[in-house]
Structure formats: C-alpha cells, structure tokens
Amino acid sequence: MPNAEHHTGPDHSYWSQMAGTQPSSPQIERDANPGIGPETLTEPWFEDDLRRLSSVNAEEIPSLLGNSSEFNTSTLQTGNMFTTLATASPGWLRGTTQSPSEQRVDGVQLCEDGPPRFYGPTSSLRFVQKMSIPWFQPLLRNSRLHGEKAIQQVNLQWPGDSSYEGYLTTLFFTWYNPYMGAVEQGIYSRQKQDYNLGKETFLYSPALENAILAVGASYASRRCASLPDIFDPPDFFGCRAKAFLDLEMDCPSIATLQALLILSSLEAAAGRDSRGWLYSGMTVHLVFDLGLHLDLCHEDVVTSLRKQDGGLKFLYKSVFQAVCSSNLLWSIGTGRPASMKNLIQFISTEEGQPSSPRQNSPIENSPTQVSSVSGQIGAEGVPVYLYRLSVEISKVMETSYVLGKSLSTGKILIPSSYSRPFALKGNPTIAKDITLSLQDWLGALPAALRIEASEIETISRSTYPSEVIELNLQYHEAIILFHRQFFSTAGPADKGSPQTIDDRDESGNARQKCIEAASCICRLLVLYRQQYGLRYINVQAIHIVLTAGQIHIQHGASYIRGSQTRSEGYRKSQEMLNLCIQALGEMAQTFPSSMRAIEMLTALRQRWHNPSSLSVDSN
Known part of the structure; x- marks a missing residue:
C-alpha cells in the first residue's frame, strides 16, 4: 500500500484497467415480457452515458472526474446563481496531502439542486463537496417550469391584479412583518423583479409571494372581483402558496423557509394548530438544511450577492431569529418541546440594521401607523x-x-x-x-x-x-x-x-x-x-x-x-x-x-x- 505521505492525488489505475473492458450486463429478452425492455428501464440520456463510459479511454477519466490541479464548479450548468460562485475545490481533490478524513468535519456544500446545503460530520456526502456528478440527475421540479400546471390541477388559477397585489403586500409589511421581521421588503421587491425577468432567485418565490398575499388578505377590508367566490381570499392565496410549496420542496431556498414561517402563522389564525405546528417544525429543518445555524459562515460563498444587497447578512440573521421566535412561541402556545431551544447558542444576539427602513404608507380603509x-x-x-x-x-x-x-x-x-x-x-x-x-x-x-x-x-x-x-x-x-x-x-x-x-x-x-x-x-x-x-x-x-x-x-x-x-x-x-x-x-x-x-x-x-x-x- 502506498505511503499516505506521498499521496498526491486520486488513484486512476482502476479506471485505466476498466477503460478497455466491455461491460458484461445480462441481456433482456424483449419478447419475454413485451412491457419491459431496455427502453423502459433506462432513459435515452442514460443509455448515451453508459455507451460513453464503456468506450472511454484511460486518459479521459481525469477530465471526467475533474482536473486534478483545479476543479471549477462554474462548469456546472444547473441554472442556479450559486454554482458560478464556488470555484475552489477541497484539498484532497486538488492533489494535496490531506485525506478526506482530514477535511473539515462539516460545512455548507453545493448539491445536485444548485444551492449550498449543510452536511454534518456523520454524513458521507460531505466528502464530495463541490464535485460534479453529471450522471446522477434526480427528478427535481420547480415553480417556474411546473408551477402553472400544478395550479391548474387544483383549480386555483387567477389572472392577477397588480393593484390588489400591491394593496395586500403593503398590509403584510405594515401589520405582520414588523413584529418578527421574517422578510426584508427591499430585497424581496428586487428579487421579485429579477424573477419576473427570468433570473434565478433564492429570496423570492411564488410560494413566498402567495403566503404574503394570504396574510395581507386577512387584514384586507376589500376583495378583488376576479377572485373565485368559493374561496375566502386568505384561503385562496394560502392554497396557492401550498401548491407552489410542494414544488419548491424539491429545491428549497430561503424564500421557501420564509413561506413556511408565514404559513404557520396563517394556520394558527385559522385554528389549524397541527398543520401550523408542523410548518413551524419544517422551518427548523430548513434552518439546518441551509446552514443558517452556522452563524452565517456560508455567506462567504455569496460574495457577489453581498455586494449587491448590503442587508443580506442582516436578512440571514433576522430569518434565523424569526424562526427561533416563532418556534419557541409555538412551543409555549402548545405546551410542546421547542426544536430550536438548543440552537440559540450558535447565533450571536448583536443588533443589526436592515438595509431599508420600514415605511408606513397610508393604506386604504386601514389606520396608518403613526410614530415619531x-x-x-x-x-x-x-x-x-x-x-x-x-x-x-x-x-x-x-x-x-x-x-x-x-x-x-x-x-x-x-x-x-x-x-x-x-x-x-x-x-x-x-x-x-x-x-x-x-x-x-x-x-x-x-x-x-x-x-x-x-x-x-x-x-x-x-x-x-x-x-x-x-x-x-x-x-x-x-x-x-x-x-x-x-x-x-x-x-x-x-x-x-x-x-x-x-x-x-x-x-x-x-x-x-x-x-x-x-x-x-x-x-x-x-x-x-x-x-x-x-x-x-x-x-x-x-x-x-x-x-x-x-x-x-x-x-x-x-x-x-x-x-x-x-x-x-x-x-x-x-x-x-x-x-x-x-x-x-x-x-x-x-x-x-x-x-x-x-x-x-x-x-x-x-x-x-x-x-x-x-x-x-x-x-
């Protein structure tokens, strides 16, 4: 066995031997079962990759696994903004003397769906951080591609009304959001504009927008004529938010977490305690998934975004604190254990200032917040x-x-x-x-x-x-x-x-x-x-x-x-x-x-x- 001290990179000898070997897979008789055949067992893209693997040369293996001198994840074409930001590979992929077991025991790592995810010290997935695995592509849905069909399936179509949407959004940011500060209005508005321009966003999503509209509709004194008569406005937008949420759970973002946090309050208002309690628990799991419990160490990954949004660090911290507050208050209200009570030690309680102060604009048929x-x-x-x-x-x-x-x-x-x-x-x-x-x-x-x-x-x-x-x-x-x-x-x-x-x-x-x-x-x-x-x-x-x-x-x-x-x-x-x-x-x-x-x-x-x-x- 070679000495670990002289190890300079991954051993490709096995792949070199396998490169000239034809795969020996059992042949399936097409006539034995007319309903089963190679075309039904594998997708066309997978068959192409199998043929490519069986004929690959030994010298091509390193390029498939990634350049041993430097692996750049910007080559990933996942369509997510995070993939263009992480360019450094772990030391053991770059040919250093560090073994995988000597790497950082946990951290936030790029995954198959693009955004960073947190993996702890017991996870074997942490050893493949920032690696490209092009032959494994899970079936992931998203709101942009599949949202319209999902809404049609549950009969929740709505042509939209920009004036009414603005009215409900203002109600949300005036009466609900200032207490826990789960959403920063300036960043939300900019991310919504980016989404409408076709850009990928992680601080805006259709689920978050509809959750905001649902809470705003609870405070509203009028309804839009284009809304279905069989729904109360809060229930209508809440159901739309849940339909989009089902899609976003395949690739959750901070906007997904914010939507769940708002929906838990919406369920509490309706008296659906079990559903609200479960939504609150899901926000805690997403805090771990997104690495927000790490005192925002992963924000270094999004350097360019931090330059664009000066309040991004404040937003991450405020989202974590909002989840803590909500989960602990849910715990008191139900007399059940709080999932977040052992996490409060990770985040400092230093005060921060939002990137844009809250403005209390006059709202039709509702009192205006007056203060010095x-x-x-x-x-x-x-x-x-x-x-x-x-x-x-x-x-x-x-x-x-x-x-x-x-x-x-x-x-x-x-x-x-x-x-x-x-x-x-x-x-x-x-x-x-x-x-x-x-x-x-x-x-x-x-x-x-x-x-x-x-x-x-x-x-x-x-x-x-x-x-x-x-x-x-x-x-x-x-x-x-x-x-x-x-x-x-x-x-x-x-x-x-x-x-x-x-x-x-x-x-x-x-x-x-x-x-x-x-x-x-x-x-x-x-x-x-x-x-x-x-x-x-x-x-x-x-x-x-x-x-x-x-x-x-x-x-x-x-x-x-x-x-x-x-x-x-x-x-x-x-x-x-x-x-x-x-x-x-x-x-x-x-x-x-x-x-x-x-x-x-x-x-x-x-x-x-x-x-x-x-x-x-x-x-």
Whole structure:
C-alpha cells in the first residue's frame, strides 16, 4: 500500500484497467415480457452515458472526474446563481496531502439542486463537496417550469391584479412583518423583479409571494372581483402558496423557509394548530438544511450577492431569529418541546440594521401607523428583542420539569424526556433566577421600545408603533407564564393555601405578579384599540389575551371562594375579563381562531365561578 505521505492525488489505475473492458450486463429478452425492455428501464440520456463510459479511454477519466490541479464548479450548468460562485475545490481533490478524513468535519456544500446545503460530520456526502456528478440527475421540479400546471390541477388559477397585489403586500409589511421581521421588503421587491425577468432567485418565490398575499388578505377590508367566490381570499392565496410549496420542496431556498414561517402563522389564525405546528417544525429543518445555524459562515460563498444587497447578512440573521421566535412561541402556545431551544447558542444576539427602513404608507380603509422619528428608528429592533425575549420565555417551559413539585399544590411534576435543566446564575432559586433574567431583558430594552408602568395613567395619550405595543404585550405574558405555575386560586382568607410560610409567600407574590401583568395586558389592548384597532394586531395576541383572561378568571374565583363578590377587586377582575372577551371578538374579524379563545374563557368562567366546582384544583 502506498505511503499516505506521498499521496498526491486520486488513484486512476482502476479506471485505466476498466477503460478497455466491455461491460458484461445480462441481456433482456424483449419478447419475454413485451412491457419491459431496455427502453423502459433506462432513459435515452442514460443509455448515451453508459455507451460513453464503456468506450472511454484511460486518459479521459481525469477530465471526467475533474482536473486534478483545479476543479471549477462554474462548469456546472444547473441554472442556479450559486454554482458560478464556488470555484475552489477541497484539498484532497486538488492533489494535496490531506485525506478526506482530514477535511473539515462539516460545512455548507453545493448539491445536485444548485444551492449550498449543510452536511454534518456523520454524513458521507460531505466528502464530495463541490464535485460534479453529471450522471446522477434526480427528478427535481420547480415553480417556474411546473408551477402553472400544478395550479391548474387544483383549480386555483387567477389572472392577477397588480393593484390588489400591491394593496395586500403593503398590509403584510405594515401589520405582520414588523413584529418578527421574517422578510426584508427591499430585497424581496428586487428579487421579485429579477424573477419576473427570468433570473434565478433564492429570496423570492411564488410560494413566498402567495403566503404574503394570504396574510395581507386577512387584514384586507376589500376583495378583488376576479377572485373565485368559493374561496375566502386568505384561503385562496394560502392554497396557492401550498401548491407552489410542494414544488419548491424539491429545491428549497430561503424564500421557501420564509413561506413556511408565514404559513404557520396563517394556520394558527385559522385554528389549524397541527398543520401550523408542523410548518413551524419544517422551518427548523430548513434552518439546518441551509446552514443558517452556522452563524452565517456560508455567506462567504455569496460574495457577489453581498455586494449587491448590503442587508443580506442582516436578512440571514433576522430569518434565523424569526424562526427561533416563532418556534419557541409555538412551543409555549402548545405546551410542546421547542426544536430550536438548543440552537440559540450558535447565533450571536448583536443588533443589526436592515438595509431599508420600514415605511408606513397610508393604506386604504386601514389606520396608518403613526410614530415619531425616534420611535420609528427604535422600532426596527423589535424582532431582535423579541428573539431575546423568546429565549427567556423558553426557560419557562424548563421550570415545569426542573422543579420537583408545584409550590401551590405540592403535586410532583413528572419530568419530560426532552427537558434539561438550564444553568443558574449563582445559587438563587429558579423563580428568582428567571425573574432576574426577565428584568435584565426589560432593562436592556431601548426607551423607544419600552412602555413604562408609570405611563399607565397617561397611556391613552401616548403614541407607539404597533410592534412596540405587541412586544410589551409579549413581555407581560412571559411574566404570567412563569409565575402562573406558583399561582393559587385561593384568596387571602382561604386557609387551604400552601402550609409553609415560604411557600405561602412565594404563591402570594406570584399571584400578585400575574394579576398585575394581566392588568397591564388589558391596558395595552385599550391603547392598541385606540390607535389602530385590534383587527390589525399580530396573531400572537390571541394567546396573550387568552392567558390574561384566564388570570382574571382565577382572580375572580378567589373572591367567590371568600364570599366577596361585592368587593372592588371582584368587580375589576370581571371588568378586565370582559375586556379580554371583547378584544378577542374584535380580533375574530381577522383571525377565526379568536372565537375558540372566547369559548374557552366563557367555559372556564362558568366552571371556576361556580362555587361547587372550586374544590377542584384549577391550576
């Protein structure tokens, strides 16, 4: 065996011997089975390649495998912009002394469909990075070639209306996108123009466009006359997005990921939780597939694109953060494990600035977002701070399994197989540790993004961008989500509260924090309604209002237990609860799943405010 130290390139001796050998393949009798023959077993292009291989000379083998001195993937004719950018081969293909096992253990590599894909250290596919494999061509579909036929098969044709499309797109970028920042409007618009000119794009796709139109149609107050009458506009564009998505899954791009992220919210708004949850999980898999979890190391591959779009790096990071925020909030809303909770360590939380600030243009039949110049600039950081808050909220789920028992009931909590204790700072209790983390998050929040508790009395005279109000709503829900597990429905006069002084103090403190946070949520809802109307709020608000309403129900139940239904505290709890129900009713104009939240609050109030049912643990 030759010494590895003197190895200078791949050994072609085997191919040299095989070059003069005719292939010995079994002959198939054509008449034995009239339905089977060589023409049905192989495609014409494959037969041509087989004949070419059988007659190739030994000296031609290196040229087929790639020049040993330098392999240039720009010769690949895949029609994708990425293939013209990667020109360097791995060392072991260039004839260096490095063996395949000594190469980088993972990374983003060019694949059969063109764009870079991530392969980890256990994948054997990582050894063929940037190699041309011209004889293996999987059947891949795409929206440009097969989209029209796919739409016709499901009867979703639409001639289009540029004015109406612009109207829905503006609604999307005004009311939905600023909260999580999944799509950068300037880059999206430029990529759409390129696509219409016949160029290949990876930040625009028909699936993404129709997903944007579907969400915009949810906020719209009018519909286009050319739309089919049998569909509601959000469902029509959502179905079109799914039809295109099925094609794009053969060769997914960042636009595909963005489309899935938007569709998960659309399904949540419609109350289709299982489908929305699955779409959210698919976005996590695409984060791995595209290598976005590598802190954007692969952006060096797209140097020319970075020169064209200065905000590309910001977009990649914002997409990753949007997926994290969405997946973690889905986890909280469903009580299921978050796929992204172990990935947050890979991406730094440094702030970035988008390449083009968001503009709030006046929209027909919808309120205009009004804000000061300083507030508008500060509001650009909302997705970043939502991501950081989502990371803190993810710890809330951990406490449900890390704690040995509930302080309010004494019941043992069954640990989950996916739970893992998070690192505590110093040696405080878990409750104090998370409380400090949330306080640190609030302390780091810029003044333009914070609505102080001291402003509650004058809040009706304040003006904030919609996403700033939504961010503060999310913070107060985080307070409730953590402290609710220590919450007891027992009032001060009830003797059935926790037996120890420490447990009683902890439960009473948690109870007060939940009530205060739920009251702040109601006041912020009043502010949002006054400035914009609750039909223009983000879909995440449904779970926030539902959470606050449950706290007000529990608070009222404590007064019923103590026979204090005529007290001022009981009256306020009922007033706040009615406000939550009214808010959900207004949201139902945009989000049908709000009706389910109303039914849940109504049922809980009937159950928990019935004295005969208060003996049942309501935690």
